[in-house]
Amino acid sequence: MTVTIPKSYREPLYTIGEYAQKLGLKAWVVGGAVRDFYLKKNTLDIDLAFDGNQESVAGFCVKRWGGAKRKFSQFGTFRVQLDNGLKLDMVRARKESYPHPGALPVVAFSKEMKDDLFRRDFTTNAWCLSILPKNFGQSYDPFGAQKDIDAGVVRILHDKSFLDDPTRMYRAVRFAGRFGWRLAPKTERLLQAAVKEEYPLLLTRERFCQEFLKVLKEKRVKEIFGLMEKYDMLKFAWPGLRWNDALDSVSTPAERMGVLACSLGPSGEDFVRTLHLPKDKAQEIVSAWKIAQEQMCPLGPLSEMQKTVLKTVFPKLPLQALEPCFVRGGELKNLGLSGRKISGALGRVRKAQWNGEIKSREEAIAFLTR
Structure with a gap:
């Protein structure tokens, strides 16, 4: 042929x-x-x-x-x-x-x-x-x-395939999701047995994460997550990890990691730190996660990726919520504040700006002097 x-x-x-x-x-x-x-x-x-x-x-x-x-x-x-x-x-x-x-x-x-x-x-x-x-x-x-x-069938070549290389478990659902295929009956049974025996734990975290990040690059990521949930495979990526509808609104792996980190709440930073990302990329995602946890406007400018993640996680945010805080510590000193009073006042302004209660530097100063 x-x-x-x-x-x-x-x-x-x-x-x-x-x-x-x-x-x-x-x-x-x-x-x-x-x-x-x-x-x-x-x-x-x-x-x-x-x-x-x-x-x-x-x-x-x-x-x-x-x-x-x-x-x-x-x-x-x-x-x-x-x-x-x-x-x-x-x-x-x-x-x-x-x-x-x-x-x-x-x-x-x-x-x-x-x-x-x-x-x-x-x-x-x-x-x-x-x-x-x-x-x-x-x-x-x-x-x-x-x-x-x-x-439209995904079929492994021999019975020990998933044991030899457990990354194939994630490739199986990735291809099935990408093409709209199904697992062959025997392959599905062997995959379920591999999950039960926790084969992914045989991998180094780095090898596992390389394969998981490939999932986040796929266009049909929702279908793939659905299969990973069906076969109870997400627990190896992080305990409690689940599909989040906000993922439908973002497209890059970094944005998707940011959304997932925010959806995990307090453990989101630890999740990102285990993904073996370049240091600067991991820090960029963690910084967005931290703002989501604090729910206060940032102190400095955000990257476009960070803005996308936060707008996706908080779709009703006012425009000024993602702008740098309207006042700085030096300005608070000029108002007669010092020490912990500066950090407390800064926190109040950041929270009010996040909530849309103040929309400019002038309103921020007036908020503090009331």
Whole structure:
């Protein structure tokens, strides 16, 4: 069977396949890109597999189209970011084993593409297309990817899949939610058993959070949360975490994290701190959470992300509630206040500004001198 590779990808993929053939290599598009081609969905992330050393192919791509390459030595992967926006992950066909549940895999190179496909998470991603000129677009589908895509089914490849890599539990519901698919009956039973046995706790918090943050990037996040609630999977992200309708009004992962943090109340800061975000991003979200907890206007300017989160969590806020406090500590000293009286007066003004009781600096001064 031949899968139609979209026109915009044909020239670069054919050219890569042509170069690989000159080197005596076989080359395939693998995994999610094949699924997306079949579903006629655009993608900028393409996985390529070769039956030999792919380093020179990565260098060729950068020379031909511009960009940069990066090597991940642990797994023998080259990531090529082209100037035209395409991201190519290039691997040697391989097989994997897991030294213990939840561990990163141990890799061994293989000449057999079936080995490489078997290490994938689901049948729908265990599919490849040749990009060699002699059989460009020819499909190899040993595990029934096309059949499961047509049926809208998420199916793991073997019974120990969730134990080997518990992040697949979240990928399963993420794909099901994204595409409107369902879990195959046996896969669903194994997922429920994995939740009962608490497989996600086998992961480092960093690996777990990387997968959870991918959920927050999805467009159909409500459907995915619904599945995570159905299978009792949210408890591994944070105790008491639930879907919040305010999430429908925001779109970026940072905004969604902010809304979730605010919905958790006093434990929201701890939730954010466990997500292994860059320090400045975590602090930005925590600062918005703190304002939501205090329900007082900020002392300084807010970022657009912070404003979006707070407007979403408090949709009836007056405009001035998110503006910096109309008065400063120095002005309060000029009014004859000192020590704790300054902080107390500042708190009263911030609360009144949040509630819409004062709308300007002049009203703030009058509020304090009454």
